Each structure stands twice: as structure tokens, then as C-alpha cells.
Amino acid sequence: MKITIGMFGFGRTGSVVAKEIIKDEICELSWVLRKSTAMEGKYASRLLGFDHNEGMIYSIEDIDSEAFYQDNHVDVIIDFSSASAIENYEQAAQYGTRIVSAISKYDRFHLEQLKALGKQTAVLYSPNITLGINFLIEASKVLQRIAPHADIEIIEEHFRDKRDVSGTALRIAEDLGLDKRQHVNSIRVGGIVGKHEVIFGLPNQTIRIVHESLNRAAFGQGAIYAAKWLMGKDKGIYTMEEAVALNFVNNTHVFEVDE
Numbered sequence: 001m002k003i004t005i006g007m008f009g010f011g012r013t014g015s016v017v018a019k020e021i022i023k024d025e026i027c028e029l030s031w032v033l034r035k036s037t038a039m040e041g042k043y044a045s046r047l048l049g050f051d052h053n054e055g056m057i058y059s060i061e062d063i064d065s066e067a068f069y070q071d072n073h074v075d076v077i078i079d080f081s082s083a084s085a086i087e088n089y090e091q092a093a094q095y096g097t098r099i100v101s102a103i104s105k106y107d108r109f110h111l112e113q114l115k116a117l118g119k120q121t122a123v124l125y126s127p128n129i130t131l132g133i134n135f136l137i138e139a140s141k142v143l144q145r146i147a148p149h150a151d152i153e154i155i156e157e158h159f160r161d162k163r164d165v166s167g168t169a170l171r172i173a174e175d176l177g178l179d180k181r182q183h184v185n186s187i188r189v190g191g192i193v194g195k196h197e198v199i200f201g202l203p204n205q206t207i208r209i210v211h212e213s214l215n216r217a218a219f220g221q222g223a224i225y226a227a228k229w230l231m232g233k234d235k236g237i238y239t240m241e242e243a244v245a246l247n248f249v250n251n252t253h254v255f256e257v258d259e
């Protein structure tokens with residue numbers, strides 16, 4: 001039996017993630033939900049160059065959420081759309097659907113909604129769903145404990161059109177106990193997919209830990225990993241650190257948002 005997936009978002013990232021899901025042997029892309037009505041009725045698979053039908057595209061404008069989730073049940077929803085989309089899929093939880101949210105930045109209101117969803121079903125939330133970034137985070141925590149007096153700065157680089165400060169960089173700052181307004185440095189140029197660097201400055205040497213996503217397929221592979229992992233989990237709210245079993249250093253991340 002395959003793991004059936006419903007995708008929220010089919011933009012820059014969602015479309016690449018959808019391609020990875022279609023290529024995966026264990027997963028099946030049941031449908032894609034997006035805001036606009038532009039590609040409604042088409043198959044994501046066809047738009048992505050496959051020669052079979054998979055992942056019918058619907059618009060949230062034209063569905064009745066209650067009936068939709070009943071008639072189009074999926075094992076897991078993967079969300080690469082926008083923070084408010086949670087309002088469109090919270091009904092799915094009552095049918096046992098699990099949630100992987102990759103939204104990089106939630107406000108307090110939507111984060112509370114996500115937490116509430118975790119009381120009904122298994123939810124994994126990660127502002128950076130690549131497997132590699134978790135190594136950067138854990139390595140940074142270890143280094144901070146070894147060299148507590150080092151100056152630490154976080155640099156995040158993304159494509160020109162990314163508006164928000166990187167949710168990953170804010171998470172790294174929280175994990176290292178740094179003031180997000182002072183120690184997160186953002187660069188927006190060209191088409192950089194996503195690069196995060198933590199710099200440790202000591203008097204006579206500098207240590208840099210860098211993670212770079214070279215292709216958005218990295219997010220697809222991470223999301224698929226998270227979806228498979230979540231299938232074995234009871235209701236609750238989980239992190240990618242838990243999914244990749246990297247919470248060995250000390251505690252698991254506790255959710256926080258900006259005031």
C-alpha cells in the first residue's frame with residue numbers, strides 16, 4: 001500500500017516537491033490544492049513531464065473543504081503554500097490525515113492553530129525540512145558549548161524575491177540563545193535557493209558551519225522523509241530534529257514565535 005499525499009502549494013517549491021513525490025516508489029500524489037484557479041483540472045504529473053496521470057490540481061476557491069477531505073482522503077498533507085492555508089486543511093485531521101508543514105514563518109495565531117491540530121493528529125513542522133540543516137544546528141549547539149565566549153553571527157542567503165527573514169535563521173538564533181534582531185544577517189540576491197551559515201569568531205581563528213540547498217528537490221526529499229516517519233506516529237506535534245533523531249545533544253526545540 002502506498003502512502004497517499006495531498007499537496008498544498010504548487011509554486012516555486014511545491015511543484016519541485018510534487019515531482020519528488022511522484023518519483024518516490026512508496027508515495028502517491030493524490031491531489032494538489034492551490035490558491036489560484038489557473039491549473040485547475042490538470043494533472044501535476046503531466047505538467048511536470050511524466051506520461052501518466054497523478055496529482056489532480058484543485059483550487060481552494062472551488063472546493064467544499066468538508067466534503068473534499070471526506071471524498072479525497074489522504075494519509076499525509078504536505079504544505080508548501082502559505083501560513084493561512086492551515087485554515088483550509090484543519091478539517092482533514094478528523095479523517096486521520098497527518099500533516100507535514102514546511103511553512104517557514106508562522107505568526108502567533110497560526111502557530112496556535114498548528115499546535116491545536118497536533119491534539120487531533122500527528123503534525124510535523126519544520127521551517128527547513130532538509131536533512132542537512134539539522135546537522136548544522138546540532139553541530140552549532142555543540143560548538144557553542146565548547147567555545148561559549150565565541151562571537152556568533154548567522155548569515156542567511158536566499159533568492160531576490162524572498163520577502164521574509166529566513167525562518168531557519170530565526171530558529172538557529174533561538175536554539176543558540178541569540179537575539180534574532182541583532183545576530184541574523186540576511187542577503188537577497190539572484191536565485192540562491194537557500195544558504196545558512198553560522199560563524200564562530202575567536203581571537204585567532206574563525207569557524208564557519210555552512211549548509212546550502214543546491215536544488216529545491218532537497219526540500220522534497222526532506223518532506224517525503226518526514227511524511228514516511230510521521231506515518232508511524234501518534235497525534236502530537238513533532239520536529240524534523242526528532243524525525244532525524246538528532247535530539248541527542250540535549251533538548252528538542254520548543255516552539256516560539258516573534259512577539
Ligand SMILES: NC(=O)C1=CN([C@@H]2O[C@H](COP(=O)(O)OP(=O)(O)OC[C@H]3O[C@@H](n4cnc5c(N)ncnc54)[C@H](O)[C@@H]3O)[C@@H](O)[C@H]2O)C=CC1
Nearest residue numbers: 009010011012013034035080081082085102104127128129
Ligand atoms: N521548510 C522548508 O524547508 C521550506 C519552506 N519553504 C516555504 O514554503 C512556502 C512556499 O514557498 P514558495 O514555493 O517559494 O512560494 P510560491 O509563492 O512560489 O508558491 C506558493 C504556492 O502556494 C499556493 N498558496 C498560497 N496560499 C495558499 C492557500 N491558502 N491554500 C492553498 N494554496 C496556497 C499558491 O497558489 C502557490 O501555488 C514559503 O513559506 C516558503 O518559505 C520553501 C522552501 C523550503
Ligand SMILES: O=C(O)C1=N[C@H](C(=O)O)C[C@H](O)C1
Nearest residue numbers: 104127128166167168169194
Ligand atoms: O522560502 C524559501 O524558499 C525557503 N525558506 C526557508 C527559510 O525561510 O528558512 C528555508 C529554505 O532555505 C528556503
